[in-house]
Amino acid sequence: MNKILGIFLIIIIFGGCSSSSSTEKKQNKRNNIINVHNRIKEIVIEDLPINNYSLPLIVDNYLFINDYKSENECIHIFDKNNFKYITSTALKGQGPGEIARIGHIAEDKVNRKFYVSDHGKNKIFSYDLDSVITDPEYLPIEKMKMNAGLFPNDYIYISDTLSIGVTIQPLGNSDFNPVVGKFNMKTGEVKHMSYTIHPEVKKKRICFDISMEHGIYVECYAPHDLMTICSLNGDLKYNIYGPNWDTETHGIYHFGPVKFCNNRIVVLYSGEKILNKEGRSNFPTKFLVFDLDGNYLKTLETGYKIARFCYDRDNNRILLSMDDDIQFGYLDMKEFLD
Numbered sequence: 216m217n218k219i220l221g222i223f224l225i226i227i228i229f230g231g232c233s234s235s236s237s238t239e240k241k242q243n244k245r246n247n248i249i250n251v252h253n254r255i256k257e258i259v260i261e262d263l264p265i266n267n268y269s270l271p272l273i274v275d276n277y278l279f280i281n282d283y284k285s286e287n288e289c290i291h292i293f294d295k296n297n298f299k300y301i302t303s304t305a306l307k308g309q310g311p312g313e314i315a316r317i318g319h320i321a322e323d324k325v326n327r328k329f330y331v332s333d334h335g336k337n338k339i340f341s342y343d344l345d346s347v348i349t350d351p352e353y354l355p356i357e358k359m360k361m362n363a364g365l366f367p368n369d370y371i372y373i374s375d376t377l378s379i380g381v382t383i384q385p386l387g388n389s390d391f392n393p394v395v396g397k398f399n400m401k402t403g404e405v406k407h408m409s410y411t412i413h414p415e416v417k418k419k420r421i422c423f424d425i426s427m428e429h430g431i432y433v434e435c436y437a438p439h440d441l442m443t444i445c446s447l448n449g450d451l452k453y454n455i456y457g458p459n460w461d462t463e464t465h466g467i468y469h470f471g472p473v474k475f476c477n478n479r480i481v482v483l484y485s486g487e488k489i490l491n492k493e494g495r496s497n498f499p500t501k502f503l504v505f506d507l508d509g510n511y512l513k514t515l516e517t518g519y520k521i522a523r524f525c526y527d528r529d530n531n532r533i534l535l536s537m538d539d540d541i542q543f544g545y546l547d548m549k550e551f552l553d
Contacts, residue, residue, distance in 0.1 A: 359400050
């Protein structure tokens with residue numbers, strides 16, 4: 216009887232360890248490096264000054280460039296296929312329908328709208344896409360007021376009662392707490408996911424993306440060389456530790472923006488000090504490519520300092536905003552997402 220009990224306990228102990236370790240992945244090497252410098256194609260934008268920290272994103276058939284430093288319109292719109300300039304919108308200012316401090320842009324695919332967060336007015340504005348394209352005088356309407364104590368920062372819009380993304384809780388003294396959650400645009404209610412932070416991380420700073428198609432979202436901890444994959448219910452699937460994983464921060468930023476590209480996770484990666492010797496930002500030059508379970512596949516070295524990027528699924532290419540010899544460019548991803 217005692218022998219049977221002992222075997223039973225061993226099964227429980229080792230079975231528990233196996234279950235726990237199945238979520239933890241340590242990657243000591245990421246050395247499958249492909250040089251893609253000569254494959255970056257420049258996107259030439261003439262007679263339209265745009266700052267080097269601008270954010271590209273795809274909305275419907277258009278390339279949006281979110282230029283938060285603009286003195287006039289904050290959003291510039293181009294044809295995503297040929298990059299021809301179409302119009303600009305989101306007039307900067309304090310007046311009705313104007314944007315004081317632009318934040319996130321979310322697409323409503325069903326209703327052909329997009330929503331713009333204004334962190335100066337603590338509001339989200341609604342834009343009709345077709346009206347923006349055809350009417351130079353068009354102004355948006357207010358969608359909702361944001362709670363200054365807990366508000367959405369980076370999210371995907373699913374419906375008026377459900378969006379999923381990073382919510383920000385200000386903590387005072389210029390500190391804040393970013394947590395992935397679900398929020399309701401009609402009521403303003405926010406519900407945090409069950410897995411909120413890695414237990415060994417003291418201060419969370421992340422970039423985020425979500426795939427409704429695959430039922431997962433990804434968080435990349437910028438200062439910690441850690442990537443976390445969760446289900447849409449907030450259940451932990453994997454913690455993926457890079458070669459430089461550490462619970463402490465050392466003034467180094469590892470991960471930059473992350474995007475789902477078809478059935479791959481593509482993320483900018485630096486591993487360098489935040490600032491260089493001249494005091495300028497150390498932008499990453501390479502992308503890491505993972506499968507949907509967080510297994511490392513390859514590194515794409517561009518040789519360009521990349522501030523932001525987005526993925527154009529229809530054309531299977533990533534669009535880059537850079538602080539380098541060329542400001543905007545794209546990389547065809549057909550052979551890199553196999």
